[in-house]
Amino acid sequence: MSPQTPHLTRxxxxxxxxxTGICSMIGASIYIVPFMIQRNVPGIGPYVLPAFLVAAIxxxxxxxxxxxxxxxxxxxxxxxxxxxxxxxxxxxxxxxFSQWFGLSIVIGVIAYVVVPFFRxxxxxxxxxxxxxxxxxxxxxxxxxxxxxxxFVYVNILGAKFYERTLIPLMILMFALGGIVxxxxxxxxxxxxxxxxxxxxxxxxxxxxxxxxWPTFLSAAALLFSSFIGFDSIAQAGxxxxxxxxxxxxxxxxxxxxxGLFYICFTYAVYYAVPWQFVAQEAMQKDITAAGILSYLLPxxxxxxxxxxxxxxxxxxxxxxxxxxxxxxxSWAKDGIFPRTLALIHPKHHTPHFAIVLSGCIASIGILGSxxxxxxxxxxxxxxTSMLVNFLLxxxxxxxxxxxxxxxxxxxxxxxxxxxxxxxxIGGTILILSFLVIHTVKDLNSTASAWYFHSxxxxxxxxxxxxxxxxxQWKKLKVSxxxxxxxxxxxxxx
Numbered sequence: 366m367s368p369q370t371p372h373l374t375r376x377x378x379x380x381x382x383x384x385t386g387i388c389s390m391i392g393a394s395i396y397i398v399p400f401m402i403q404r405n406v407p408g409i410g411p412y413v414l415p416a417f418l419v420a421a422i423x424x425x426x427x428x429x430x431x432x433x434x435x436x437x438x439x440x441x442x443x444x445x446x447x448x449x450x451x452x453x454x455x456x457x458x459x460x461x462f463s464q465w466f467g468l469s470i471v472i473g474v475i476a477y478v479v480v481p482f483f484r485x486x487x488x489x490x491x492x493x494x495x496x497x498x499x500x501x502x503x504x505x506x507x508x509x510x511x512x513x514x515x516f517v518y519v520n521i522l523g524a525k526f527y528e529r530t531l532i533p534l535m536i537l538m539f540a541l542g543g544i545v546x547x548x549x550x551x552x553x554x555x556x557x558x559x560x561x562x563x564x565x566x567x568x569x570x571x572x573x574x575x576x577x578w579p580t581f582l583s584a585a586a587l588l589f590s591s592f593i594g595f596d597s598i599a600q601a602g603x604x605x606x607x608x609x610x611x612x613x614x615x616x617x618x619x620x621x622x623x624g625l626f627y628i629c630f631t632y633a634v635y636y637a638v639p640w641q642f643v644a645q646e647a648m649q650k651d652i653t654a655a656g657i658l659s660y661l662l663p664x665x666x667x668x669x670x671x672x673x674x675x676x677x678x679x680x681x682x683x684x685x686x687x688x689x690x691x692x693x694x695s696w697a698k699d700g701i702f703p704r705t706l707a708l709i710h711p712k713h714h715t716p717h718f719a720i721v722l723s724g725c726i727a728s729i730g731i732l733g734s735x736x737x738x739x740x741x742x743x744x745x746x747x748x749t750s751m752l753v754n755f756l757l758x759x760x761x762x763x764x765x766x767x768x769x770x771x772x773x774x775x776x777x778x779x780x781x782x783x784x785x786x787x788x789x790i791g792g793t794i795l796i797l798s799f800l801v802i803h804t805v806k807d808l809n810s811t812a813s814a815w816y817f818h819s820x821x822x823x824x825x826x827x828x829x830x831x832x833x834x835x836x837q838w839k840k841l842k843v844s845x846x847x848x849x850x851x852x853x854x855x856x857x858x
Contacts, residue, residue, distance in 0.1 A: 371709035373441055373603040379611045381528035382598050384535045386619030388680035389594030396654050396674040398591055399631045403644035406584040410574035411640045414631050416584040421624055423799055424592035426792030427755040428620045430762045432613040435599050436777035439608030440855055442695020443599025444754055450769055451761035454852045458701055460757040462830040465692045467750025468685055469723055473730020475681045476509040482675035489668045509731045516682040517724040523713040524604045534680050541673025545654055549633025552661050557638050560660045571641050586802040593751045595619045597688035609777050693719035698856050701837050745819035752800040759792030769853055
């Protein structure tokens with residue numbers, strides 16, 4: 366590469382990388398999922414927090430696998446690069462295309478879901494005309510598309526601008542989330558029951574429930590989705606300062622800080638609000654942390670909590686767009702996708718064509734959520750995709766020294782082969798178990814048509830992707846590319 370050729374520049378520091386992982390993880394996963402799980406997994410009752418802790422175990426194994434691989438291969442495209450160099454290019458593409466498709470759709474889902482949060486803020490402030498305006502379907506779609514493409518543009522403007530946008534939003538998100546934690550710990554169940562009786566004249570009987578292992582494991586598999594997102598740090602490997610040290614540190618910091626936040630947040634809400642009430646409400650309507658705490662809090666604090674939820678969802682967008690676009694860039698750089706998508710903006714040093722393509726796929730997620738009238742299919746596809754991705758990362762750790770000993774010798778953390786095997790094999794067993802639980806639950810669920818099950822949709826998408834891969838692979842062979850040599854080394858920076 367000549368000095369004049371535009372290329373990715375290493376501008377993201379440790380804080381920017383950590384913020385990328387944190388903002389990819391925190392969103393609906395904490396403000397909605399721990400409470401709506403009472404509907405999706407009936408009978409989980411008071412065991413949501415223990416299920417969260419169990420869900421964190423395979424996530425930690427996956428994070429450790431990423432840390433090992435990132436220390437040896439600090440380049441853009443993370444998961445694609447890791448599996449393609451540690452196992453086989455096809456499996457690298459399967460891992461990353463699965464991830465790219467699932468996350469791109471979910472980016473659109475998040476942009477679509479965030480609009481009702483702003484509507485609820487308007488209602489809480491008694492801005493009823495604005496709230497009614499935000500209820501209009503075409504307004505919701507247009508606003509969702511606007512949010513999406515603003516953050517597409519933020520990504521195109523470069524790593525520094527991206528970092529300056531993301532870090533303040535992350536700080537604000539934690540500050541507003543802290544209000545939930547402090548508020549929840551300031552009350553107990555007796556306070557809530559008194560408030561419920563005063564406001565609605567309702568009495569709530571606190572019936573106990575029994576522990577049921579299948580229910581508990583189903584809940585843990587669902588809550589595992591809350592830890593998806595730290596992998597976005599690895600995708601930014603081509604733009605990280607001091608990557609061999611900062612990438613592993615950022616992944617560890619993101620998992621640790623988000624895990625602690627989830628535990629404190631969930632514990633605080635259930636400390637104040639009986640799970641029996643949460644389960645009862647979840648069966649009747651969609652609920653959020655702000656909604657169930659509103660019985661205890663003054664309206665001003667309720668507005669701040671709603672705003673915190675909206676900002677948490679918005680925060681997902683820039684970090685996830687960065688993540689998926691770098692996957693496209695890395696495929697194109699290896700010749701698996703059209704090489705035009707690997708072009709770098711001469712001024713901003715970002716893969717602008719790859720970013721725009723990812724924005725277009727996310728726009729399909731917005732339109733799909735709108736016309737289908739249900740966004741949970743997109744979430745289920747994402748969970749399937751990421752479980753497959755994490756599974757292949759753990760397998761990569763097992764096979765890396767065997768398949769590619771030269772690159773494996775660059776591993777800079779957890780160098781003990783016994784420890785690597787423990788992480789790889791342990792993660793493989795745990796994540797495969799969660800994948801089986803998730804798939805069985807999906808196939809056994811009631812749906813109006815087969816294409817509302819995530820598993821067959823995922824299989825169709827991956828079959829199409831496989832055809833594309835082998836078509837491009839044949840073109841590489843015909844053009845005289847030494848694929849064995851190319852896919853055993855790191856791409857140029």
